[in-house]
Amino acid sequence: MRVLFAGLASAGHTYPMVPLALAARDIGHEVHFAAGEHVHAPLRRLGLNPFRPADSFYEIYAEDLEPDLARLRPDLVVHGWGVPEAGVAARRAGIPALWHGFGRMFPRDIGFERPTGGVHLDICPPSLQEADFLATAERIALRPVPFPEPAPPVDGRSLVYLTLGTTFGTPEVLTTAIEGLAALGAPVLVATGRVRPEELGSVPGNVTLQAWVPQAAVVPHAGLVVHHGGSGTTLGALAAGVPQLVLPQGADQFANAEALLAAGAARRLLPGELSADAVTEQARKASSCRDAARAIAAEIAAMPAPGEVARERLFAVK
Numbered sequence: 001m002r003v004l005f006a007g008l009a010s011a012g013h014t015y016p017m018v019p020l021a022l023a024a025r026d027i028g029h030e031v032h033f034a035a036g037e038h039v040h041a042p043l044r045r046l047g048l049n050p051f052r053p054a055d056s057f058y059e060i061y062a063e064d065l066e067p068d069l070a071r072l073r074p075d076l077v078v079h080g081w082g083v084p085e086a087g088v089a090a091r092r093a094g095i096p097a098l099w100h101g102f103g104r105m106f107p108r109d110i111g112f113e114r115p116t117g118g119v120h121l122d123i124c125p126p127s128l129q130e131a132d133f134l135a136t137a138e139r140i141a142l143r144p145v146p147f148p149e150p151a152p153p154v155d156g157r158s159l160v161y162l163t164l165g166t167t168f169g170t171p172e173v174l175t176t177a178i179e180g181l182a183a184l185g186a187p188v189l190v191a192t193g194r195v196r197p198e199e200l201g202s203v204p205g206n207v208t209l210q211a212w213v214p215q216a217a218v219v220p221h222a223g224l225v226v227h228h229g230g231s232g233t234t235l236g237a238l239a240a241g242v243p244q245l246v247l248p249q250g251a252d253q254f255a256n257a258e259a260l261l262a263a264g265a266a267r268r269l270l271p272g273e274l275s276a277d278a279v280t281e282q283a284r285k286a287s288s289c290r291d292a293a294r295a296i297a298a299e300i301a302a303m304p305a306p307g308e309v310a311r312e313r314l315f316a317v318k
């Protein structure tokens with residue numbers, strides 16, 4: 001059988017789909033991945049046959065994908081929430097299609113069309129999922145598995161991990177967060193993302209700056225994850241049972257932070273509340289979130305693994 005995955009050309013949208021694509025590949029299906037060139041290197045390394053549909057780099061329109069559907073003749077299309085037109089192209093070609101989520105169902109005002117209808121591969125633990133989506137959508141539960149990029153061995157000491165993702169980080173927010181976290185005295189590892197490490201100037205001796213961090217390898221060793229509230233980091237920290245301090249910056253991050261706060265798995269600082277002293281205070285208080293975080297980790301561990309879904313559910317949908 002041949003499966004075509006399609007997603008936006010960003011780590012936050014492509015990487016959540018990779019574990020299922022690998023599971024499909026491992027049981028003998030031929031897998032292809034339509035996405036922009038930004039994510040081709042890791043997909044190619046994993047043997048997932050990436051290609052750039054038509055001239056599309058970020059968004060994918062139905063017309064972009066239609067020639068490749070005719071060329072590849074897949075038996076199933078699995079497409080991310082951010083590329084609804086891939087589902088349109090599949091329907092026009094008479095090919096079954098599944099939505100693949102990237103986290104909690106996102107709010108209506110972040111610039112994406114909210115997906116409706118069809119069957120959803122839902123990687124969000126039910127206790128955090130939006131109530132209306134949970135009650136009305138046709139869902140296949142799928143355990144979120146962090147995508148493990150190649151990484152050197154990680155120091156086993158408990159550390160504080162800080163990231164603002166690859167889109168929303170600014171020197172001002174990172175500098176404030178670093179100052180507040182350094183006061184804890186623990187080792188602080190910072191993934192600077194879009195901000196160059198040299199833009200942050202000198203940092204305290206217990207702080208390490210890296211432009212890129214193998215997050216899936218680091219998070220299980222962290223005693224606290226401080227981040228922007230992106231879905232990938234949120235779910236990765238939850239799966240590891242690690243308390244979180246969320247500093248939401250935009251998109252779906254405010255809704256994710258609110259859900260974590262309500263579940264007791266994180267502390268939160270809104271932009272107007274951000275200061276180094278506030279970061280120190282809330283980071284210390286985040287230890288009280290450990291039991292709730294571990295409870296959600298157990299919930300995630302009980303969700304069907306990608307291999308199980310690939311074997312038993314993928315081709316049951318028509």
